[in-house]
Amino acid sequence: MTQGIVRQEEKKPESYRDRSALFSPPVDIYENDQEILLVADVPGVTEDGLSITLEKNELTLHAKRDAREEPGSLLARDHRPGDYFRSFMVPQGIDQEKVEADLREGVLSVHLPKSEGLRPRKIEVKSG
Amino acid sequence: MPFLTRWNNDFGWGNIDRTFTALDEIRRRMERAFDDVGVERDTDPAGLSTWPPSSLYDAGSELVLRAEVPGVSEKDLDLQVNQDVLTVSGTRPVEVPEGYSAHRRERGAMRFSRSFTLPFRVNAESCGATLKNGVLDVRIAKAPEARPRQITVKAG
The missing domain is CATH 2.60.40.790 (Immunoglobulin-like)
Structure with missing residues (x-):
């Protein structure tokens, strides 16, 4: 019984174990013919701290903050800054090999390209 | 967007809104679970x-x-x-990127x-x-x- 609990504990993200704050970042989801585009606010995160996994149809974002130090003694704050975690179910037909992400100004964009077969096809009409 | 949804229906893409909606419930449950163990989150x-x-x-x-x-x-x-x-x-x-339709905007x-x-x-x-x-x-x-x-x- 005890063993079972320990094993479960190990599966949780590190920051969850540490009991530091874990935020669910706000996201936008867009789509066009080629891809689904997911955009998330993750201020304070660098590429090194990013972990994006797509397993079966579940996309998981885990973003750790950079290790910048607090510039002095804390006087006041809104909340304790923490890492980010969120997962999504994505539709079938994502080309897993071609998933790409970029990070700019604390905003993460994940491009999830649709497989060839799922893209709308243009049908040429020939005049007879 | 309704047009796009219809257009893509045959390929299963029309379900994307529903897929993400269903996830909201899962997310709510997860957040409740987080609350139970005292994990902070951004409520607003x-x-x-x-x-x-x-x-x-x-x-x-x-x-x-x-x-x-x-x-x-x-x-x-x-x-x-x-x-x-x-x-x-x-x-x-x-802004919604050009040529894209929006499914969710948080x-x-x-x-x-x-x-x-x-x-x-x-x-x-x-x-x-x-x-x-x-x-x-x-x-x-x-x-x-x-x-x-x-x-x-x-x-x-």
Whole structure:
């Protein structure tokens, strides 16, 4: 019984174990013919701290903050800054090999390209 | 967008809205689970009254305000110090990328302004700000009389 609990504990993200704050970042989801585009606010995160996994149809974002130090003694704050975690179910037909992400100004964009077969096809009409 | 949804229906893409909606319930349950173990989360990510989320630090000779401003570039930021009040304002543009339709929009485009009453007198002439990875640091020198002073103890 005890063993079972320990094993479960190990599966949780590190920051969850540490009991530091874990935020669910706000996201936008867009789509066009080629891809689904997911955009998330993750201020304070660098590429090194990013972990994006797509397993079966579940996309998981885990973003750790950079290790910048607090510039002095804390006087006041809104909340304790923490890492980010969120997962999504994505539709079938994502080309897993071609998933790409970029990070700019604390905003993460994940491009999830649709497989060839799922893209709308243009049908040429020939005049007879 | 309804047109797009219909168009894609045969391929299963029309279900995307429903897929994400179903996930909301899962997310709510997860967040409740987080609450139970005391994990903090951002309940109001776009709450304008507290945007940008900030921390204030005392660094001896200066004060540092650290604010989270994802998606805001330098040119969209405006910082002002007036007596002992620091005001951070600006705009964050969020637009649907051209040619895309939107399924979910949680990141708000916004015009924000937040003022902080500083606990010390400051020297507004001597301040600086840096923006890195969506985090803004504003450093403002304390007025000379507000700086910590070393007191020498003399043996009597």
